Amino acid sequence: MKKGLLALAGVALTTAVFLTACGKSSSSSSSSKQILNVASNAEMATLNTIKYSDTTSLEALQNSFEGLYRFNSKNKPVLAGAANVSVSKDQKTYTFNLRKNAKWSNGDAVTAEDYVYAWRKMVDPKSASPNSQRFQPIKNGTQIAAGKLAPKELGIKALGNYKLQITLESPISYFSELMTGAPFYPQDKKVAEKYGSNYGTTSAKAVYNGPFTVANWTGTNLKWNYVKNKDYWDKKNVKLNKVNVQVVKDAATGGNLYKTNKLDYVMLTTDYIKQYERTAGYHSKPIPLIGSLSFNVHRSTTANVHFRKAIAMGFDKKTLVNNVLHVGSSLNGIVPKNFAYNSKTGDDYRQNAGNMLSYNLKEARQQWAEAKKELGKNKITIQLLTSDTTDSKQIGAYLQSKLETNLPGLTVELRSIPLKSRLAATTAYNYDIVYGTWQPDYADPVNFISDGGQYHLDDDYNNSNFRNLLNQAATTYATNPTKRWDTLIQAEKQLLQKDAFTAPVYQGGMSYLLKNKVKGLQISPYGTVLFYRNVEIK
Template sequence: MIKKGWLALVSTALVGTLFLAACGQTKSQQASNKQELNVATTAEMATLNTVKYSDTSSLEALQNTFEGLYRFNTKSKPVLAGAQSVKVSADKKTYTFTLRKDAKWSNGDPVVASDYVYAWRNMVDPKQASPNSQRFLPIKNGLKTATGELPVDQLGVKALSKYQLEVQLEAPISYLPELLTGAPFYPQDQKFVEKTGSAYGTSAAKTVFNGPFVVKNWTGTNLKWNYVKNKDYWDKKAVSLKQVNVQVVKDTSTAAKLYQTGKLDYTALSTDYIRQYKSTPGYHTKSIPLIGYMAFNVHRPDTANVHFRKAIAQAYDKQLLVKKVLHAGSPLNGIVPANFAFNSQTDTDYRKDAGDMLTYNLKAARKQWALAKKELGKDKLSVEILTSDTTESKQVGEYLQSQLEANLKGLTVTVRSIPLKSRLQATTNYDFDIVYGTWQPDYADPVNFISDGGQYHLDDDYHNANYRNLLNQAATTYATDTNKRWATLIKAEKQLIKDDAFTAPVYQGAMAYLLKDKVHGLNISPYGTMLFYRDVTIK
């Protein structure tokens, strides 16, 4: 999803990642000996540019082929990676990182402090229109540089020397290591990027990598590519896997059958197959902080109307959706999911503290619907829901279509399902009325959803002064006061979701998958469905 402000991830909640492959007993044994996997993903990759990505296929590729100051270890805890040490100032607002001198790009260039400065400044440069610029709000002048109020060289990042990097924060935060594991904070080889120009990241040949793997054979449009062990990776001795062969397979039934016949070692299960394969050996399920939601194009008269948005947001039965269509997950009545972020003082779940924002409520929905029709001067309205063309996304879109048409008299809904890459571009170009997508967080704090959450064009189109002021207070005035910061974030979410219905929450996801016993060390992101291959061994 490309929204000027956050990763909008888009693919699907339960379907979407990879399928490890082998082809029969003999080939499977050969794959084990070679430490080579064949996998599938449900959606095409859009980019290898860390500044431009906004989909889960691209993010998964980036997280396996790039590395920042920190990475997740096998216990899903952040550990130093591109940096070998860090010093923190007494006020906890300045971090000085010493980079590894043995870290290299895949073209042999050293990874230096200026590569981080270059990449981070690109991230907040309004000219780049990065969908993830809001991730830099905790960094000093992150908001002012992203909005163009200050030049990008005023962002709180500085190369003190070739291998020393200084990062300044607006205020102390407890989740900085988790934040810095994310793809927006990866470096870029400045010399290579400037030489490549606008073509950077559009294909494997136009990208260089500093992570455990490199991407090979991706032309920018094809549906097959490879992750190959990076011979220049500083910790290559810790990487057993030699190669991962990836292909796009959107039909989950095909993947499930391949798993049963021993030709796949891993497959995520979409909603249609959870019940069918629940008793299959290797079945696993995991509640995840992935959200499904609808976003509105506020540049079109109907969807710009707040009463229209509130009517839409309260006119579909979320419980019925998760029970009859998704077969997993739970209803979501706010932008922040449950069991994700907890108050460090009280240990209470943020979602429990914040309560419900927008629930399924036909009486309230129809009242808002009447107000919308009156203000718009129409008795009949038509709207289109844009989704990706994966099975699950289409099913959710069709369910929402059915519910909205049945519950709001005079409303006609059509569903347009297109390939993910096309959907991302359509969203960027405002070629939609309502878009359905999913999103996964990058660190365990409510602000990750409230100031991002995959909400398309949030920076560009949502200018509520109260919301912006509350976010600023949470980041500065109350940065070290846990309870006041918590209460302030709840007010910001209420403004965004309950009062203005800028986004309509739909459900919180759960991940179901099948995994062969011979696959060891396959790690799943603590914040969603992305897989990490760095520690995989085939035995």
Template sequence: MSIVVMLAAGVLSACSNSSNSSSSNSQTMNTAASNEISTLDSSKYGDTTSSEVLQNSMEGLYRFDKNNKAQLAGATKVTRSKDQKVYIFTLRKNAKWSNGDPVTAQDYVTAWRRTVDPKNSSLDSDSYAIIKNGTKITQGKAKVNSLGIKALGKYKLQVTLADPIPYLPEILEGAQFYPQDTKVVKKLGSKYGTSSSNLVYNGPFVVKGWTGSNLKWSFVKNKNYWNKKSVQLKRVNVQVVQTTSTGVNLFRSGSLDYVPLSSDFVKQYQNNKEYHSKVTPTNGYLTFNIKRKTTGNVHVRRAISEAINKKQLVNTILHAGRPSNGIVASNFITDPSTGKDYRKDAGDMVTYNVAAARKEWKIAQKQLGKKKISLELLTSDVDDAKRVGEFIQSNLMKNLPGLTITVRSIPLKSRLSNTTNHTYDFVYGTWQPSYEDPLDFLTVGGLFNLEQDYKNKNFWHQIDLARSTYAARPKQRLQALIAAENQLIKKDAFAAPLYQAGASYLLKSKVKGFKLSPYGNVAYYWNVEIK
């Protein structure tokens, strides 16, 4: 789920509602989205906006409550085996799809199998490594129907894990684990999720008005949602905004009640009573195409990793967040074996060090037989992404003599496609985690083509130890995870961590109960009320 947490790719007039539309009578909210929707197929999405739409309109076995704690939602009861590998969920019998169909155990089986099926090229299939045979299936080494999920009855679901894990509720809350109406999937085929009408919903809202390519849509309260009495908003009108200045103007005029802020507006509004900000576990990072000769050279990657002044990037370009010296976020995961933040236990993997970067660069030039090297940096075309790209371009060309960087900024959908298809040298993106464990950052984490391209035996051995042998042994598991991160980031520089993003936004004071996800910038609307 690689993302760009900034304002995005198109501008529209306000969604036909003026400032008085967000009244306590109408319970209507008008908001701005960060990017266009790529798809509403939970087996195929790979961006923040699509995730946000799915999380407000769909529901899995768990859902985050108003305190951002995972609670049973689509299920009413769960039991597990003594070895903590087999879970049996009793599904909610009053849960229905928006077309009136019951939400059944088979709907989970259908969805999960579609996501791991290699032919669907899911960007989130790696998340299924926790499920029995999940990794083998995504690698084409096992049949899709061997996945550790089984319908024991209409409302009884069995889930078998590859190994015991401590974070199952949090990961099963994610959109990649949502059910899909089996009848609708079969009926629509390749059209499933390609527009708001080519989908049915089992969450707090249904989506209206998305044609598959337009830049506005609405959430409408789902009359078939089992917990509809808890949902106060009747409608949320969403529009993609091209520039932050446009969004801010719409907010100030009363046409928007919520708008994310890009970095250049943080200083201007940070003392405003309607300004909100927090450091999130969302990573800004670079990842490299190791199939290409130049970026396949480890010394090139190490040089680039150490040649970027991350503190200056945060202070002068982003104005929010903090620099990152590891791919696993800080102040997010407390290790049970030490009681400390994982990042403190693991330490710095890669820091800004021009002397060390130039030493690596000289080795790279010698091995490649070139004094002058040209590379292309791929980014999305939103304002902040382009600014970060330009900063990286300037830093690298200044600190690594003989290097020429060109920046190619394209729509997020195209950027995701380019990275999946290996048509890039290196790419800048952001990653919002799905659950509170280092494995999310180390094995998913927006690390494009990790499983198919990165074959380091020590890394995968340490990951396997963390997933299996040490799954219930916290101290040994911590050491395996640190060793894996050290191999991936410090030794092999498969990716270069840059920063942890700050989520900054403006919100009307009359909007109560608004939350961002604990993992990043996804907005939750099901607890919101206009007062």
């Protein structure tokens, strides 16, 4: 199972467009009930913080669980499950006093041991968590994930029922942002062990400590609810009583449901941006979501570095963005632009790092010729796996057309399946090339370089120079922003320019219109995930 995939990450969502046109406002009775009706363009895969790797599951987790920190209404990290924190002089040890009134939705107290239990399970190689790499900054996290130390050696200790100590390998500037992520949430040990491998496979087989609980999700159905959590410690500041979610993959259907007031907003495919961009209340902005291609290096064709480089440089990204997506921008590195800035110079990382895998037809054909020579083939057929959302299928069709045209002798077969099945197929190595999207959890380049939705990165990419550079950035240069920046740039160059382990495609954009009655709807600073905690219907 891949260990280098986030939540986000290999996500099969492309640009999400939230449409709310100027339709009839809801009745006062609807407002008084505080019920929000929304659409998602992909199904949910899990409610287990150890196992998630898709955006729909991430959104569910971030609205129904809570860790030490959360984002406030201004998208700044603030203490949540913890009442206060003290930091050692060397900035490596954090001691938290947890909220004594924080409870799980079954009435159990949320204790320090719940964090210890969840974190140790997360880094245990037996769990095969797609998010284990997120614990590299925690003391011994990397060695535990590699099987060199026992999970109990992780830098987390319960100093009492409500006192928690966390020790880092080296100081990091993004600690509070990191702690807002779903991999760092606690789990109720009693409940998790009761259900074992079935924990989080349905809404009934989990308990929640966030502002909402999840209800009526069977594990396969396309409708579920977020219900206000009566046991949430800050429930008085949660206005919504319920969020009704339904999966709507067809944009036309979603639009009709919205127009007939059955949805308060609906996700649309990129086809509909032009149709609605002049509608009152329309907004569009770049976001650090990326779309990329990952290769199965256990198959001879996609294991060939020349083949991967030919694919990576063999299609025009600007045309894709301008003519297919209608939002976002082309991306020639794994780290997006306007995302991470050097704390000393203020420089944007992407601008400093420059382009690494740009569209270059001449170079792509040279690499293609070399690949065919090494593989001993004049004609090559590969399969491109995508989810079955409209956006993903459109991007797949574009890539198929351009790559077959630009690389003579290449045949690209498209396979588009539901997101949950696509994630399972990728985990099981049942693919040649897979297209997906990913969004980060904290504003630092390493979040993309050491993860970025790159499938099986920890398992299959064992380049020693890359690993050494990441280690230097995390330790030797942890407190030297300039040298750390340069080291991360070298690591990205090794990953992309030299080895083409992954192929960046585009940086996403988000377009939406919001009804006046919906106040306080928050969008994650790192992508398209919605936070319902501060929403009120007026």
